[in-house]
Structure formats: C-alpha cells, structure tokens
Amino acid sequence: MKQEPERKDVASKHREVYIKTAPLLVGLMHDFLFKEIYSFLISKDKDEKTLLQIGPGSAMLPFSKYPEKVSKMLGEKGKIVLLDYSDKNIEAAIRYLLEKDFFKKSGLKLNSVELVTNPKSLEARTITFVQGDIREPLPFENNSFDCIDITLVGHHVTPFLSDLDRLTSDLHRVLVKRGMIHYGEGSVYMDSESRINILGSDTADFFNDAVLFVDERDEEFKRYGLFQKGVKNAKFPEKKNPSIGNIELFLDKEGNVTLSANSDEEASKYIKFLKTKGRKHLDQIENIVLFPLIDEENKFDKIYFIDPIWSFYGNLFHKIQRSFQNDTSFRNEAVKVVKEEFYNAKRGLVEFYKSIKVISRSMKASRFKDIKRKMHKKSGHKKSQFGSIVAIK
Numbered sequence: 001m002k003q004e005p006e007r008k009d010v011a012s013k014h015r016e017v018y019i020k021t022a023p024l025l026v027g028l029m030h031d032f033l034f035k036e037i038y039s040f041l042i043s044k045d046k047d048e049k050t051l052l053q054i055g056p057g058s059a060m061l062p063f064s065k066y067p068e069k070v071s072k073m074l075g076e077k078g079k080i081v082l083l084d085y086s087d088k089n090i091e092a093a094i095r096y097l098l099e100k101d102f103f104k105k106s107g108l109k110l111n112s113v114e115l116v117t118n119p120k121s122l123e124a125r126t127i128t129f130v131q132g133d134i135r136e137p138l139p140f141e142n143n144s145f146d147c148i149d150i151t152l153v154g155h156h157v158t159p160f161l162s163d164l165d166r167l168t169s170d171l172h173r174v175l176v177k178r179g180m181i182h183y184g185e186g187s188v189y190m191d192s193e194s195r196i197n198i199l200g201s202d203t204a205d206f207f208n209d210a211v212l213f214v215d216e217r218d219e220e221f222k223r224y225g226l227f228q229k230g231v232k233n234a235k236f237p238e239k240k241n242p243s244i245g246n247i248e249l250f251l252d253k254e255g256n257v258t259l260s261a262n263s264d265e266e267a268s269k270y271i272k273f274l275k276t277k278g279r280k281h282l283d284q285i286e287n288i289v290l291f292p293l294i295d296e297e298n299k300f301d302k303i304y305f306i307d308p309i310w311s312f313y314g315n316l317f318h319k320i321q322r323s324f325q326n327d328t329s330f331r332n333e334a335v336k337v338v339k340e341e342f343y344n345a346k347r348g349l350v351e352f353y354k355s356i357k358v359i360s361r362s363m364k365a366s367r368f369k370d371i372k373r374k375m376h377k378k379s380g381h382k383k384s385q386f387g388s389i390v391a392i393k
C-alpha cells in the first residue's frame, strides 16, 4: 500500500474519538443509510450484487455493526469494495473488522488491498479494500456498482461547487442503471468559494487587470482560478496553472492570503481599498499584503460564514457535553477534537461541507433520479446537523 501523509480530518487524526462519538452524532444517519441499502439490495433479484463504500474510515460504519445482515443482503455472489485514500485508515479498518470477528460472522472473505477496476473480476462474497483518492476520477469502469455509500467523505474534496459537480457526475458514471446511492453529509454550507470570488473580483477591479488566485489550502491538490477584470466569478478550479500576469493571490494552508504588489505604495493603497470592503485584519510587510481569507471582524463574513458554522459545531459540543458527563477525560478530549475541526472550518480549511440542498441540486444536474432528502434529528430536537440523500440512476 502507498504510504500517504497523515491527514487533517478528524476521523483520520483522532480515530478513537470518531468511533466513540459516531453513534451519538451520526448514529441516526448510519441507521437510516443501512436500512435503505439493506432494503434496496435485498429487493434486487440478482446473483452478483455489488456495493461500493467510499471512505469507510477506520471502522466501516455502519456496515461493521451488522455482519449477518450484510451477508444476507449481498446474497450468494455479492461483493463489497471499500475505497479510501488513507493507508492508515484502511489498516485500522481491517484491524477493527478482525477484532469484531466480522468476517467469521458474515461469512465474507477479506481480499485485503487490491487494484480493482471492475468488481465483476472479484471472487464472490469478498470484501476488497482499494486505495484511491476521490480528488481524482474514481478508478472504476462505468456501470460497476449496484449500490454506493458515500458518507461524510465528499466534503473533504469539494471546496468549489465544480468539485461537487465533478464528483456527483463520476458517482453517476460508476453506478449501474437503476442502482442506488446514499450520500450523507453535514448540512451546513461552508461557502469559502463565494469569499474567494468576492476577493478575486474586487482585486481585479483594484488593479485594473486579471488576477490569478492560487488556492494552496490543500497542498497536494492546488487549484487555480483566473479573475478577469469586471468578471464576478472565476472559473474554478482550473487544474493547471493558467500562468498569466503579475497579480497573484495565494491562499495558504492556514487560510491566509498574500499578494505581492509592485511597490510599497501600491500595497498600502490596496490595504486601504480592502478596508473599504469591510476587511479589518490586514498586514503589510514592504510590498507584501497579508490577511486571512475569512475575516472574523468583517460583519459579512461573521454573519454568512462563521455564525452558521458555529451553530453547527455548537450543537455537536452540547451533545458531547451532555452525553459524556461521567467520562470527563474522554469528554474533554472529544471537545478538543470538535474545537479543532471548528477552528479549521471557520478559517475555510479542511471541512468544505455543502448543505444537503446544494448536494441534491448537484446530483440532479448529474442526472440522478428519484432524489429523496432526509434530515436526521431526534424527536423533540429543533435542529438536525446531518442529512442523507438517496437517489437512483
């Protein structure tokens, strides 16, 4: 297996916390998705049923909870393929399944890690891990799977709406006709793209020239957008560096933007201009201007970006605080982890949740049919943080 760098997402950095808090935070969504997939596969009158789970994490939830049912829904010749980019999560998931006696209980065989382009080539009643990265096209042939689960994964790779459209269209491609997909996510729109668009087009206006925006938040997968003067939205992301002109905005992995002006004076003028746009945190070192993409003191950023994110994570905090009252050391650790995720999200980093509404719109554009949305909340609770989309090709 290819050794991948340790990732910044919580499920990869804090595996134990994720596994222990998952029933509390996303248990309803897991129950729902399992029920949907189980009923769908059971109803299929077909020998060779194939399920793809994208991003199984370190515990293959929720499937690992139900070995007997998984065995039954797959039938005589079914197969499961699990795609994840993290070698560490794949190893952890295999360890977890072995610890839970999953293979014995389900009667399914572990195929370990392989390169699979078509599940038809696999032995019947096997579970196969594939190491792959969904920032790239899915490594499977068209019409490969009867069912796909992608839960709490897509948001890591969709900072831009065009990333989401590319992903949903690729999911559509690898699903068989009349196959079913479950797409589960947190339902909050972390829209750093609109902040980038405003900054890029304002900057092009100020310099009266085209501006190249270089998004280096994900160092392994840089994105570029070109802002022409007078154009409000750049085409994002252009994968290759469009290599133009002088003016470049760089967004780094801490969520900070830098721009090198042609002179110290020009940098000062640019700062004054950004102040007129409501930005407060601005630094200058000679001709270099440095500021955060999301400015906590900018009224607009606060209301439209930070407050909804706070409301999302605030709810998670409360749930953890209430549920782990008697296990203070775990509670403190879990709160620390959620805070870390919140801290990233409010700077426009790592977590790029799109709301369930936005995802279903993208799935519709990618030609999915019978799209059903379901928000998950306990009765008596006002808000639901997580939601599911179930759709058919």
Ligand SMILES: C[S@@+](CC[C@H](N)C(=O)[O-])C[C@H]1O[C@@H](n2cnc3c(N)ncnc32)[C@H](O)[C@@H]1O
Binding pocket: 009, 011, 012, 022, 054, 055, 056, 057, 058, 060, 061, 062, 083, 084, 085, 086, 089, 132, 133, 134, 135, 150, 151, 152, 153, 156, 157
């Ligand atoms: C939060 S876990 C989700 C686990 C499980 N689906 C669930 O519902 O509990 C996210 C998983 O997605 C994987 N992942 C994140 N980005 C990925 C990418 N670009 N390609 C493939 N897998 C990715 C992570 O390694 C991790 O295993």
